[in-house]
Amino acid sequence: MKRSLIKIVIIVFFFLFFVYNFVLADSIKYLGHSCFLIEVDSKKILIDPYSYDMGYPLLSKINLKEVNLILSTHEHFDHFNKDVFKISQKLSIPYFVGTKDDGQNWNPINYKFDKIYVNSINTYHDSSLGNDRGKNSVIVIKTNKFKIAHLGDLGHILDKKQAESLKSVDFLFVPVGGFFTISSAEAVKIIKTLSPKVVIPMHYKTKYTRDFPISDINEFIKLSEKELKDYVLVKKEYSDMIIKVDNIKNKSIFCFIMN
Ligand SMILES: [Zn+2]
Numbered sequence: 001m002k003r004s005l006i007k008i009v010i011i012v013f014f015f016l017f018f019v020y021n022f023v024l025a026d027s028i029k030y031l032g033h034s035c036f037l038i039e040v041d042s043k044k045i046l047i048d049p050y051s052y053d054m055g056y057p058l059l060s061k062i063n064l065k066e067v068n069l070i071l072s073t074h075e076h077f078d079h080f081n082k083d084v085f086k087i088s089q090k091l092s093i094p095y096f097v098g099t100k101d102d103g104q105n106w107n108p109i110n111y112k113f114d115k116i117y118v119n120s121i122n123t124y125h126d127s128s129l130g131n132d133r134g135k136n137s138v139i140v141i142k143t144n145k146f147k148i149a150h151l152g153d154l155g156h157i158l159d160k161k162q163a164e165s166l167k168s169v170d171f172l173f174v175p176v177g178g179f180f181t182i183s184s185a186e187a188v189k190i191i192k193t194l195s196p197k198v199v200i201p202m203h204y205k206t207k208y209t210r211d212f213p214i215s216d217i218n219e220f221i222k223l224s225e226k227e228l229k230d231y232v233l234v235k236k237e238y239s240d241m242i243i244k245v246d247n248i249k250n251k252s253i254f255c256f257i258m259n
Contacts, residue, residue, distance in 0.1 A: 033054065033056060157182070169194055175202055176203065188224060188227045199228075
């Protein structure tokens, strides 16, 4: 009798452990380029879904029926997937885009659902007030537990007011490839200013973006090893693109190697 009770307790323990760690736990999954699937409080938020033509395989594996909210920092094809947009309309999934008129104007986001609040910060896609590449928006997601900022295709260093709005950010998704966005060196400057708990670099050259005139992740890795010594650098492989949010103890930079 006693033995079977112990067995049941062990089974229940492992079941709860499994549910907590693999079903309920908050997580961030990198889908390549600037696209992430964020899971918080059992809600799924997809951000910057790229065009399927880019060849990254992970977005097409996402079951959009399970997604609660979709966001794009701006309208460029590598951040806004027209097919995903059409499906979102059919499935009545809210989809907000931070620019309009093909990037000529901002389309500010202000949206609240459950205990998740989403807003955007108006920025530019270049360092010449949008004259070369138009507008960009930084998307901020605040939950009870943490604050995430996705910098989109930010093309300049943040001004005081923008940096102030991003104060005490926990997770920072930052472009590092240069050319269309800020460079690795500018990304490092922004990281030093904002001092987020976790940094995830994005928008760098991989085998899928071989023809893009952007740098690969190594330039950012080298720079951050030199300049961001208070961070632990974690290199993750293609087969392991998920970060379990609750398990992060140190200030960390997660680099996803997709070569
Ligand atoms: Zn862009």
